[in-house]
Amino acid sequence: MNVPTMAEMMAQGKQPEVLFWVGAAGSYDDRAKKISRAFVKILNEAKVDFAVLGTEESSTGDAAKRAGNEFLFQMQAMMNIEVLNGYEVKTIVTCDPHSYNTFKNEYPSLGGKYKVYHHTQFISKLINEERLSVEGENLKNKRLTYHDPCYLGRANDVYETPRELIKRLGVKMTEMKRNKSTALCCGAGGAQMFKEPERGDKDINILRTEDALGTNPQIIATGCPYCNTMMTDGVKFKEKEEQIQVKDIAELIAEANNL
Numbered sequence: 557m558n559v560p561t562m563a564e565m566m567a568q569g570k571q572p573e574v575l576f577w578v579g580a581a582g583s584y585d586d587r588a589k590k591i592s593r594a595f596v597k598i599l600n601e602a603k604v605d606f607a608v609l610g611t612e613e614s615s616t617g618d619a620a621k622r623a624g625n626e627f628l629f630q631m632q633a634m635m636n637i638e639v640l641n642g643y644e645v646k647t648i649v650t651c652d653p654h655s656y657n658t659f660k661n662e663y664p665s666l667g668g669k670y671k672v673y674h675h676t677q678f679i680s681k682l683i684n685e686e687r688l689s690v691e692g693e694n695l696k697n698k699r700l701t702y703h704d705p706c707y708l709g710r711a712n713d714v715y716e717t718p719r720e721l722i723k724r725l726g727v728k729m730t731e732m733k734r735n736k737s738t739a740l741c742c743g744a745g746g747a748q749m750f751k752e753p754e755r756g757d758k759d760i761n762i763l764r765t766e767d768a769l770g771t772n773p774q775i776i777a778t779g780c781p782y783c784n785t786m787m788t789d790g791v792k793f794k795e796k797e798e799q800i801q802v803k804d805i806a807e808l809i810a811e812a813n814n815l
Contacts, residue, residue: 557593557596557597557600558596558600559576559596559607559608560572560606560607560608561607561608561609561610561612562575562607562608562609562610562612562643562645563610563612564607565607566643570605571644572605572606572607573604573605573606573647574604574605574606574647574648574649574673574678575606575607575608575609575640575643575645575647575648575649576595576596576599576606576607576608576649576650577608577609577613577616577648577649577650577652577655577659578592578608578613578650578651579616579650579651579652579654579655579781580615580652581652581781581782581785582651582652582781583613585781585785587781587784587785587788588651588781588784588785590807591651591781591784591804591806591807592651594804594806594807594809594810594811594815595651595675595806595810597810597815598679598682598688598806598809598810598813598815601688601813601815602682602687602688603687604682604687606649609639612639614632614635614636614639615632616632616633616636616654616655616658616659617629617630617631617632617633617636617658617662618654618655618657618658618662619654620632621658621662622745629662630666633658633662633663633666633668634666634667636663636668637663637666637667637668640668640670641667641668645670646670646671647670647671647672647673648670648671648672648673649672649673649674649675649678650672650673650674650675651674651675651779651780651781651804651806652780652781652782653674653705653706653707653708653711653712653779653780654707654780654782656672656673656674656707656708656712657707657708657711657712659672660672660712661711661712674708674712674714674717674779675779675805675806676708676714676717676718676721676779676805676806677714677717679721679805679806679809680717680720680721683721683724689813690721690724690725690809690812690813691812691813691814692811692812692813692814693726694811694812694814695725695726695727695775695808695811695812696725696726696727697726697727697728698725698727698728698774698775699727699728699730699771699772699773699774699775700722700725700727700728700729700730700773700774700775700776700777701729701730701731701732701768701771701773701775701776701777702718702719702722702729702731702735702776702777702778703732703739703742703764703768703776703777703778703783703787704718704735704736704739704779705742705778705779705780705782705783706739706741706742706745707745707780708779708780709736709737709739710737710739715736715737718777718779718805721805721809722777722805722808724812725808725809725812727775730771730772730773731771732767732768732770732771733767733770734767740760740763740764740767741760741764742760742761742764742778742780742782742783742786742787743759743760743761743763743764743786744761744780744782744783744785744786745782749782749785749786759790759793760786761786761787761789761790761793762790762793762794764786764787764790765787765790765791765793765794766790766794768787768790769794769796769800773800774799774800774801775800775801775802775803775808776791776800776801776802776803777803777804777805777808778802778803778804778805779804779805780804781804784802784803784804787802788802
């Protein structure tokens with residue numbers, strides 16, 4: 557795939573339009589890598605001049621901060637800011653709402669001031685600028701429901717942009733009873749992804765999957781790699797993986813355009 561690094565671009569004397577921040581999940585998790593690839597296909601289709609940091613990309617520090625280790629967070633953040641500012645990065649796009657939230661709301665006070673887009677916002681921008689169109693009939697009339705990522709929705713009030721993209725696909729979208737500001741967390745937040753629930757508790761991702769199953773979907777759409785993992789695990793727990801797919805919006809857009 558055509559994925560240049562910032563170092564390669566700068567060596568050629570070029571300054572890319574945007575930096576694609578891949579994130580930990582999109583870099584290392586096999587399922588999330590497919591989301592990264594789908595988004596890169598979209599960027600290439602729209603002829604976006606972009607680059608990644610590659611081996612220079614590190615953790616944003618989000619996990620450390622949410623766990624209460626402010627010292628470690630600031631160490632990680634300052635290291636990233638030094639790299640980003642060294643490359644004179646102005647605009648960042650990411651498929652990870654956790655990274656989006658951290659760059660947008662936590663980095664400015666430390667000297668990292670950038671224009672930050674969640675990938676659904678950037679895809680919408682490309683469509684509005686007529687650099688990308690959503691074509692194809694392969695998803696038309698599919699039954700779909702959308703799960704709001706916490707750090708995209710409640711933390712940053714981004715509810716409509718993902719839904720507007722979904723509507724372009726021609727699917728039959730049904731909202732869960734708990735949606736938008738009242739949506740239930742998928743269960744990954746607060747480091748819950750890396751531990752078992754407390755004794756006596758029902759897994760949050762199972763509760764959220766039950767919300768989704770109540771809409772009788774063929775597709776559960778997400779906008780976060782961690783939500784994707786938790787909802788996929790929930791679908792498997794309910795033994796519905798033969799009937800229901802969990803897909804990121806970028807994957808759906810790429811599929812609609814046969815990318």
